[in-house]
Amino acid sequence: xxxVTQSQPEMSVQEAETVTLSCTYDTSENxxxxxxxxxxxxxxxxxxxxxxxxxxxxxxxxxxxxxxxxAAKSFSLKISDSQLGDTAMYFCRSGGYQKVTFGTGxxxxxxx
Amino acid sequence: xxxxxxxxxxxxxxxxxxxxxxxxxxMGHRAMYWYKQKAKKPPELMFVYSYEKxxxxxxxxxxxxxxxxxxxxxNLHLHALQPEDSALYLCASSNSDRRGTEAFxxxxxxxxxx
Numbered sequence: 001x002x003x004v005t006q007s008q009p010e011m012s013v014q015e016a017e018t019v020t021l022s023c024t025y026d027t028s029e030n031x032x033x034x035x036x037x038x039x040x041x042x043x044x045x046x047x048x049x050x051x052x053x054x055x056x057x058x059x060x061x062x063x064x065x066x067x068x069x070x071a072a073k074s075f076s077l078k079i080s081d082s083q084l085g086d087t088a089m090y091f092c093r094s095g096g097y098q099k100v101t102f103g104t105g106x107x108x109x110x111x112x
Numbered sequence: 113x114x115x116x117x118x119x120x121x122x123x124x125x126x127x128x129x130x131x132x133x134x135x136x137x138x139m140g141h142r143a144m145y146w147y148k149q150k151a152k153k154p155p156e157l158m159f160v161y162s163y164e165k166x167x168x169x170x171x172x173x174x175x176x177x178x179x180x181x182x183x184x185x186x187n188l189h190l191h192a193l194q195p196e197d198s199a200l201y202l203c204a205s206s207n208s209d210r211r212g213t214e215a216f217x218x219x220x221x222x223x224x225x226x
Contacts, residue, residue, distance in 0.1 A: 035214065045155070045217035048200070091154050102154035112210060 006103035023092030033095040040088040118218035135186040135203030147202040
């Protein structure tokens with residue numbers, strides 16, 4: 001079974017500051033992938049960043065980076081230099097073979 | 113073209129109506145998905161099509177009927193829905209249904225059943 005837990009239902013951050021969203025997961029698979037998706041009010045789910053579990057190096061995509069702690073089954077997302085356009089729901093997702101599990105989401109508000 | 117296009121964007125239907133949701137992608141992806149998302153909740157997987165064949169049905173009631181006419185199109189036929197079926201329906205595609213593939217999502221159809 002796969003479970004994904006996001007313990008922060010809502011967060012806020014000042015524009016230009018840094019914020020970290022947490023995600024923990026549990027999986028019985030050895031090879032898996034982890035993702036962060038962003039869903040702004042426009043509704044479209046947008047892939048932010050992806051991490052391959054067999055890679056020790058943390059993924060980075062411009063202002064977005066992850067802190068992947070495999071032993072602790074933790075996969076947090078750090079957003080640097082927060083922008084107003086980062087305001088959205090953020091979902092953590094685990095990816096196994098044909099099995100997809102989303103976390104419950106964190107609503108992030110960037111304050112001007 | 114990295115778009116997944118869903119039509120209509122909004123749909124209101126009665127419980128006795130028959131309607132269809134449409135999804136189209138031109139990225140050459142071989143896997144397509146339907147998700148249901150209630151307000152403030154994560155998406156829930158409904159169906160997976162792989163190479164135009166239904167590979168996963170997550171115990172979805174028969175009033176939802178998926179169809180994949182070709183590799184670019186995915187439909188969801190709706191009949192005799194209930195008010196609790198009101199939700200955002202998201203379509204997604206990926207270049208494989210294997211692990212780790214990133215999925216591209218459409219903007220969804222906001223369905224209201226009255």
